[in-house]
Amino acid sequence: MIISIKQHSSRAAVDEVCQRIRDFGYKIHTIEGVERVVIAAIGTGDVTACLESLEAMPQVDTALRISAPYKFVSREFKKDRTRIKLSNCEIGGGEFVMMAGPCSVESEKQIMESAEAVAAAGAQVLRGGAFKPRTSPYDFQGLEEEGLKLLRKAGDATGLAVITEVMSDRDVELVARYADILQIGARNMQNFSLLKTLGKAGRPILLKRGLSSTIKELLMSAEYVVAHGNNDVMLCERGIRTFETITRNTCDIVAVPALQELTHLPVILDPSHATGRRSLVPALSRAAVAIGADGLLLEVHPCPEKAVSDGAQSLHLPTFAAMMRDLQPYLALWKSQRQAQNASAAA
Numbered sequence: 001m002i003i004s005i006k007q008h009s010s011r012a013a014v015d016e017v018c019q020r021i022r023d024f025g026y027k028i029h030t031i032e033g034v035e036r037v038v039i040a041a042i043g044t045g046d047v048t049a050c051l052e053s054l055e056a057m058p059q060v061d062t063a064l065r066i067s068a069p070y071k072f073v074s075r076e077f078k079k080d081r082t083r084i085k086l087s088n089c090e091i092g093g094g095e096f097v098m099m100a101g102p103c104s105v106e107s108e109k110q111i112m113e114s115a116e117a118v119a120a121a122g123a124q125v126l127r128g129g130a131f132k133p134r135t136s137p138y139d140f141q142g143l144e145e146e147g148l149k150l151l152r153k154a155g156d157a158t159g160l161a162v163i164t165e166v167m168s169d170r171d172v173e174l175v176a177r178y179a180d181i182l183q184i185g186a187r188n189m190q191n192f193s194l195l196k197t198l199g200k201a202g203r204p205i206l207l208k209r210g211l212s213s214t215i216k217e218l219l220m221s222a223e224y225v226v227a228h229g230n231n232d233v234m235l236c237e238r239g240i241r242t243f244e245t246i247t248r249n250t251c252d253i254v255a256v257p258a259l260q261e262l263t264h265l266p267v268i269l270d271p272s273h274a275t276g277r278r279s280l281v282p283a284l285s286r287a288a289v290a291i292g293a294d295g296l297l298l299e300v301h302p303c304p305e306k307a308v309s310d311g312a313q314s315l316h317l318p319t320f321a322a323m324m325r326d327l328q329p330y331l332a333l334w335k336s337q338r339q340a341q342n343a344s345a346a347a
């Protein structure tokens, strides 16, 4: 923190500020100019409470935080990328990871057909929601444990890892029994009791950016999970709310490299929820590869017209296979770019 004292303050007034800062557990370094005293406070403590207390002192002109409020997830804390190992791939390392599947697990036939198609097209992870966060309480809410069982069965049958959403801290243990990655939905990004529970979930976490959350808030939520004991967190840009109505959300694509500058955690892009329209998904997927995302999370369905949720943004299975073929030259460039980055980081 940097604390600037009002001009012409007395020595006693400056000393009082210094003591207040020390009481919060910080070391101080004062810079005494002719007209003004500036204090640098160094260390760890409750920054917010300390700043509030200092701002309330009449002799304090300004009190500012200078370091990022998140620590464990920051690039300053850890220079090397976090690599998350799954049974069949590694996220955040030298390969681009494709996660695909239906919005909701609906039936054995539906999830099995989806799994076979996405595996054949070259995906590594199968998605499928068993607990669904729906805006209307009358919409399909998910098959719950039955859905988890079907998803696991489909993953095992095809050699794919599986990712599914957990909505409540009460369900973390149950979902972790079946899933390889726990997805935290946009609506739950700031469910702090859930985030704390994830610290002990024993599974990697994919944390989606909230509907109206800033990049900093997303990082703070990731910090909760890491601070509570789980280092395997990846972040997901899935579009944010703006005044635009042609797309379901507005994809903040530059959030991908912006996050990668600020954090060592892998960054995934979800082009399905970001657009809401299947016609836009291939273009945004190419953009995600080009901009250096660590992977994609997207929705496909054997028959999107009949999907119980998010049919309009779900790719037909043959379209997904075609998109995967079309992505190959971009993925080759991604790979050489990533290898060069990793080599220069190691040098």
Ligand code: PEP
Pocket: 103, 129, 133, 184, 185, 186, 187, 208, 238, 273
């Ligand atoms: C989903 O992945 O189906 C989902 C509900 O996503 P989000 O939380 O991003 O809306």
Ligand code: MN
Pocket: 103, 104, 273, 299, 309, 310
């Ligand atoms: Mn969905």
